[in-house]
Amino acid sequence: MAQETSKSIYDFNVKDIRGNDAGLSEYRGKVLLIVNVASKCGLTNSNYKELNVLYEKYKNKGFEILAFPCNQFGGQEPGNNEEIQEVACSRFKAEFPIFDKVEVNGKEAAPLYKFLKSQKGGIFGDAIKWNFTKFLVDKAGKVVERYAPTTSPLKIEKDIQNLLESS
Incomplete structure (x- = not known):
């Protein structure tokens, strides 16, 4: 069982969209972009569009996007997993892989998100502020x-390239 002292994200087990x-x-050795997503957010269209561009460009070069639906911000991911998958994929x-809906803040926050926030806090504290924090x-x-959340995925491309090129 992964503790808060986990050394890497590889120590975590999560549920996929089918439970x-x-x-x-299984993503060991890949560069990952982990994103909390929502279907009904003002940032949804642009983020999915640009995430798809990045994924298409780098998926065969050792890059993976892991999307975690979350309904903690303005109730913008109200659907069940089946509905979320339908919206995201259709x-x-x-x-890219879409996982089980999670909470990213509070006592019920997924252990993975507790770890991510402990590694890289935000400017105004560790809490995730909105959908599409990456x-x-x-x-x-x-x-x-x-x-x-407002950082365009394409603005991250150079950082992704640098990590893919490093050994």
Whole structure:
């Protein structure tokens, strides 16, 4: 069981969108962008569009996007997992993995998110402020950067390239 002292994100197990156990260790050696997503947010269209561009460009080069639906911000992800998957995959054409809906703040926050926030706090404290907060993780499973919800995914591209090129 992963404790707060986990050394990397590979120590965590999560549930996929179908409720099956998924170990993040299967992403070992890849550069990851972990994002809390929502279907009905003002940032949804632009973020999914740009995440898809990044995914298409780098998925065969060792890059993966891990999307975690969350309904803690303005009730903007109200659906069940089936509905979320339908919206993400049909309307927004997401091909990257979408996981079980989680909480990212508070006592019920997913252990993965507690870890991410402990590694890279925000400017105004550790709490996730809104949908589409992004965490960039290097090939060793270390959280290297945190981006605000309003940071365009394409603005992160150079950081992704740098991590993919590093050994």
